[in-house]
Amino acid sequence: MAILAELVGLLERLASGDLPATIDLRSLPMSPQDRIALQSALGDGEVQATLDAQGLSSIRETRVPGLWWVEHRDPRGEIIAESIEVTRIPQILMSALDEIGAGAAALRAQIANTHVA
Amino acid sequence: MDLLSFARGPALKVALTIFCLGVVWRIVGFALLRIRLDRSPARASVPKFLAGGLLTIGTRSWPHPEFIARTGAGEAIGYSYHMGLFVIVLLFGPHIAFLGSLFGFTWPGLPSSLITVISVLTVTLFLAVLFRRVTNPVIRMLSNFDDYFSWFITMAVMATGIAATAHLGGPYQTLLAHHILSVDVLLVWFPFGKLMHAFYIFPSRAINGAILARKGATS
Amino acid sequence: MLHTDAHITVGEMLRRHGISRRGFIKFCTATASAMALPPEMGVAMADQLRGAVRPSVIYLSFQECTGCLESLTRSFAPTIESLIFNVISLDYDDTLMAAAGGAAESARDKAMHDNFGKYVLVVDGSVPTGAGGGYCMAGGRSAEDILREAAKGAAAIVCVGTCAAFGGIPFADPNPTQAWPVTAIVGDKPIINVSGCPPIPEVITGTLLQFVTTGKVPDLDEHLRPKVFFGNTIHDRCYRRPFYDQGKFAKTFDDEGARNGWCLYELGCKGPTTYNACATIKWNGGTSFPIESGHGCLGCSEPGFWDQGSFYAAQSAAAWGKAGEAVPRKVMEVAAAAVVTGGALGVGSAGVSRMRQRRSEQDAIDRKSDGG
Numbered sequence: 001m002a003i004l005a006e007l008v009g010l011l012e013r014l015a016s017g018d019l020p021a022t023i024d025l026r027s028l029p030m031s032p033q034d035r036i037a038l039q040s041a042l043g044d045g046e047v048q049a050t051l052d053a054q055g056l057s058s059i060r061e062t063r064v065p066g067l068w069w070v071e072h073r074d075p076r077g078e079i080i081a082e083s084i085e086v087t088r089i090p091q092i093l094m095s096a097l098d099e100i101g102a103g104a105a106a107l108r109a110q111i112a113n114t115h116v117a
Numbered sequence: 118m119d120l121l122s123f124a125r126g127p128a129l130k131v132a133l134t135i136f137c138l139g140v141v142w143r144i145v146g147f148a149l150l151r152i153r154l155d156r157s158p159a160r161a162s163v164p165k166f167l168a169g170g171l172l173t174i175g176t177r178s179w180p181h182p183e184f185i186a187r188t189g190a191g192e193a194i195g196y197s198y199h200m201g202l203f204v205i206v207l208l209f210g211p212h213i214a215f216l217g218s219l220f221g222f223t224w225p226g227l228p229s230s231l232i233t234v235i236s237v238l239t240v241t242l243f244l245a246v247l248f249r250r251v252t253n254p255v256i257r258m259l260s261n262f263d264d265y266f267s268w269f270i271t272m273a274v275m276a277t278g279i280a281a282t283a284h285l286g287g288p289y290q291t292l293l294a295h296h297i298l299s300v301d302v303l304l305v306w307f308p309f310g311k312l313m314h315a316f317y318i319f320p321s322r323a324i325n326g327a328i329l330a331r332k333g334a335t336s
Numbered sequence: 337m338l339h340t341d342a343h344i345t346v347g348e349m350l351r352r353h354g355i356s357r358r359g360f361i362k363f364c365t366a367t368a369s370a371m372a373l374p375p376e377m378g379v380a381m382a383d384q385l386r387g388a389v390r391p392s393v394i395y396l397s398f399q400e401c402t403g404c405l406e407s408l409t410r411s412f413a414p415t416i417e418s419l420i421f422n423v424i425s426l427d428y429d430d431t432l433m434a435a436a437g438g439a440a441e442s443a444r445d446k447a448m449h450d451n452f453g454k455y456v457l458v459v460d461g462s463v464p465t466g467a468g469g470g471y472c473m474a475g476g477r478s479a480e481d482i483l484r485e486a487a488k489g490a491a492a493i494v495c496v497g498t499c500a501a502f503g504g505i506p507f508a509d510p511n512p513t514q515a516w517p518v519t520a521i522v523g524d525k526p527i528i529n530v531s532g533c534p535p536i537p538e539v540i541t542g543t544l545l546q547f548v549t550t551g552k553v554p555d556l557d558e559h560l561r562p563k564v565f566f567g568n569t570i571h572d573r574c575y576r577r578p579f580y581d582q583g584k585f586a587k588t589f590d591d592e593g594a595r596n597g598w599c600l601y602e603l604g605c606k607g608p609t610t611y612n613a614c615a616t617i618k619w620n621g622g623t624s625f626p627i628e629s630g631h632g633c634l635g636c637s638e639p640g641f642w643d644q645g646s647f648y649a650a651q652s653a654a655a656w657g658k659a660g661e662a663v664p665r666k667v668m669e670v671a672a673a674a675v676v677t678g679g680a681l682g683v684g685s686a687g688v689s690r691m692r693q694r695r696s697e698q699d700a701i702d703r704k705s706d707g708g
Contacts, residue, residue, distance in 0.1 A: 024375040053359035054419075072362045078622060080366035083375050091379045096357035098347060098386075121609070122644075130670065137674030138681070145682025151693045210583050214602055214650030219667050229583035289569060289608050 003028065004041060010086040011066050020087030042067060042084075049093060055080075059090055121290045124297035132301035139308025144316055152324070160333030173326020174319050191249075194242050201239030205232055205275070229282070236279050243272050263310045270306055273299040347386035349422045360386060363419045364545070370617060371542045371554075371564050381549045390425035391548045392451040393458055394444060396486060397430055398479040399472045399506045399515055400461025404497035405431055407534035408541070420541040424548060427455070430474070441475050448489050456547060457490035457525075459483065459518050462499040462506045466514035483521055492526040492547060493518060496540055498636060501529035501559070508642035519560070526553045529560040533636035536617055539565045559639065561611070570607035570633050573615035576600070594630060604648040605632030612637040 003023065010021045030038070043063030051057040055074040062069055068090050072081040118126070161169065180188050206212055208227045217223035226232075247268055250256050277296035280286050307313065350360055364385070365378030397405070408420075409432070426432065427447035428440070435443055448455065461479075464471035469478025487493060495518045498504040506515035519527055530543050543562055546554055554562045571577070579585070579599040586593035586600055599605070607615075610633050614625040626633055632648070635641040645653070 020376075022375040024369050026369050027372060027375075051358055051362075053356050054362055057362060072366060074366075074621070076621065081362070081369045081375075081378070083365075083369075092358050092361050099351075099357060102351070122640075133667075134670050134674045137671050138678040141675045141678030142681040142685065145679050146685035146689065149683065149686030149690070151690055153697070210585055210602065211650060211652035215652040218649060218653030226583060229581055232583070284572075289571070293609070 001034070001038065001041070003038065007064075007067060007084065007086065011064070014066055014086055014088075020085065022083050022085045022087075025082040025084060039069075042069065051092065057092075059093060119290070120294040121297070124294045124301065128298065128301045132304040136304040136307055139305075140313070140316060143308050143313055147317070148320075152328075155328070155331065157332070159331050161330050166327050166330035169330025170323040170325075170327030173329070174322045177322045177326075194245060198239050198242040198246070201235050201242065202271075204235050205239065205278070208232065233279070233282060236275060240272070240275050240279070243268070243275070266306065267310050267312050270299065270303045271312075274303055343389055345386065346388055346390050346423050349390060350386065350419075353422055355419065355422065357382065357386060360419070367538075367542050367545050370538055371546060371562075373546070381545070385423055385549055390423065392427050392447055392455040393424040393544075394427055394447060394455050394486060394490075395429040395432075395458045395460075396482060398459065398461035398483070398500070399464050399513065400497065400499050400504075402431060402460075403534040404460040404499075404532075404540075405429070407537050408496075420544060423545065424456070427451075438475075448486060452489035454491050455489060456544070457486050457493045458496055458544070459493060459500045460496045462503050462515035462517060463521050464506065464513035464515045466512070471513040471515075480521060483518065487522045487525055490525055491551070492528065492553060493522060494543060494547070495519075495527060495529045495531075497535060498531045498533045498639075498641070501531040501561070502639035504533065505642055508640075527560055528553055528556065528562060531559070531561055531566070531637040531639075532612060533634070533641075535637070536565075536613055536619060538617055539613055557611070561637075565613045565617075566611040566637065568611065568613075568616075570610050570612060570615045570627070574607055574627060575615070576627060589630070600627060600630075600632040602650045603632045604646060604650060606635030606638075606641070606644070606647075606651060607633040608651060610635040610638055610641075 006023065010023075014020060025035075045061035045063050045065065048058070048060040051059060055072070055077070057070070057072040059068060059070050061067070062084075066086055066088065068085045068087060070081075070083050070085055070090055070092070071079060074080050159166070180192055185192075204227070207216075207224075209232045210226045210229060213223050213226050250260055250264065250268075274296065277292065277299050281289065281292040281296045284292070286292065303312075347357070347360075350356075361379055361382040364382040365375065368375060368377045368381060395405075425447075428444035430440065433440055433443070461472075463479045463483055465480055469480050472479040474482065495501040499506060499515075500518050503511075503515055503517045503520075506513055507517070519529075528543060528547070530540055532539070539562075542565070543554065546562075554564060557563050557566055559566075571580075574580075576597060576599050579597070580601060584593060584596075584598040585602040586598045587602060588594070589603065594600075594603075600607075605627065607627065614633070615627070618625045618628070634647050635644065
């Protein structure tokens with residue numbers, strides 16, 4: 001499969017210090033059989049994450065380290081985006097700095113409230 | 118106005134008008150010609166020589182056995198591409214819809230893929246016919262603008278039609294516009310060249326046959 | 337949506353609506369995918385927008401039916417499509433805003449003044465110039481006047497819907513209000529036409545999102561429509577194409593062929609000459625599109641589609657004169673005139689030919705009697 005060859009190339013570049021890359025699976029003409037073949041070729045790895053934001057998304061590392069299968073669904077459950085990320089960790093999993101700051105402020109306020117009580 | 122709207126709007130209107138006008142002009146002009154008075158006594162009754170006329174249409178549609186060896190191939194090619202043209206024009210879905218919009222009724226057609234095959238075959242026969250016209254010294258000497266242009270415009274209609282259906286060679290609107298424009302040119306040219314044989318061939322054979330039958334000859 | 341906190345960032349706005357960075361990345365990734373942009377752009381787009389002050393958008397509605405705005409707001413998965421309203425600062429929209437009358441007009445003027453040269457002007461509806469502009473007036477000013485003024489400070493103009501893009505139904509024959517598309521009124525600003533009657537909501541939001549993120553107009557076709565959505569015809573991507581190729585056409589609605597999902601060419605489908613994303617993105621969150629629901633494409637994203645003859649006549653059926661006028665009668669009129677004229681010419685030609693025939697016969701007789 002051509003896509004596997006492309007993924008291997010990107011992985012090797014990542015291993016030698018190059019930047020992460022993403023392949024949009026919806027931009028490729030893939031039949032249902034192709035998709036199943038690709039899934040079984042890559043398999044499942046150690047990490048499976050579920051993201052619950054504006055619908056559920058699944059972010060899981062495949063058997064191949066550095067290849068993450070990302071599937072986004074909307075609140076109705078329809079797939080709105082699907083890609084394979086060649087990266088150490090998909091950006092979307094990281095917590096946002098501004099949200100960390102806002103969350104810290106809220107937690108501090110919550111601690112202050114419990115102390116007062 | 119874009120090319121497609123022009124081709125199937127004003128251009129088609131004008132082309133069809135000129136076509137009707139020209140065809141009627143030529144048929145009336147030919148029908149009202151004098152037939153040289155034959156002062157010899159008729160050797161067949163009126164119904165007989167009228168029937169003879171009609172019969173001639175049939176008999177002249179097939180070569181005499183003596184000539185088949187020499188003319189057979191040409192006749193076969195000629196019949197084949199004429200049949201191809203009829204099938205393409207009259208049995209292709211979108212054409213049936215177009216003619217239906219002109220005449221108010223439609224009829225069943227053939228699968229489009231079959232029409233494509235027949236079109237390619239017809240185009241090949243057309244190329245063979247041109248090849249013969251250009252390489253045979255006698256035919257070449259006899260050929261004039263009418264011969265070449267009539268061939269060219271019919272070929273253009275077929276080639277652009279195949280390109281449009283197969284979506285080959287550009288955006289569909291442009292391909293379709295070229296096809297309809299070439300049909301417009303064909304319609305305008307039709308009454309003024311040899312393509313009029315479509316209307317002349319049967320009356321001409323019938324009249325000749327009737328004249329000969331009156332003289333007691335068969336053909 | 338239409339708050340006076342025009343200076344908060346997109347990120348802050350999203351947070352107020354309970355949309356996290358991750359949720360917004362999902363939205364941007366899906367939009368980037370739909371627009372065939374590099375998938376990495378999803379995260380980049382999201383982070384860039386989140387840190388930016390919300391771009392100001394002025395939405396002007398002229399001679400329109402409001403279908404385009406309905407398409408945008410009545411989406412099936414509101415949290416996805418209406419996210420655009422968190423990304424942009426919709427500073428004026430006479431249908432959606434709470435203010436009215438003078439308050440609304442001064443809100444618009446203030447937004448245009450504060451963001452001069454930077455706001456995105458979204459227009460739907462055509463602009464009538466008949467009766468001195470009297471067919472469409474708001475606040476005592478004509479549509480043309482309002483448009484010309486708003487265009488001055490716009491970074492770009494997005495014409496939503498076929499009316500704004502090409503004139504649409506008001507522009508159709510006989511165009512009683514002398515309606516014009518935006519491009520006929522404004523010439524010196526970048527214009528993006530998002531045509532369709534109405535356009536697909538994802539096409540509207542995708543185009544807006546791309547412009548506010550990159551500040552650049554996307555690749556446009558010769559009608560100024562984004563090629564990424566309008567680059568292919570419906571026919572190119574239609575799932576019923578195999579039936580077209582095989583010549584299997586439905587003849588009437590709900591006949592055997594129609595029920596088997598055959599091609600709708602003979603029922604008037606204008607798919608082959610219509611450029612839009614209906615066959616791929618589809619409608620109502622990917623539920624279906626007209627052909628899939630059994631009705632031929634109307635060609636609603638093309639210029640002048642209202643005047644192309646019947647929606648139910650096959651594309652190859654003669655498209656003459658006004659829609660709805662019976663073609664056979666017109667054919668008879670043309671044919672009758674042609675036949676009468678041709679006949680007259682024929683009689684004339686025959687007359688000339690007969691004279692020549694008589695003369696040549698007379699010559700032959702004379703020669704015979706001379707020659708003995």
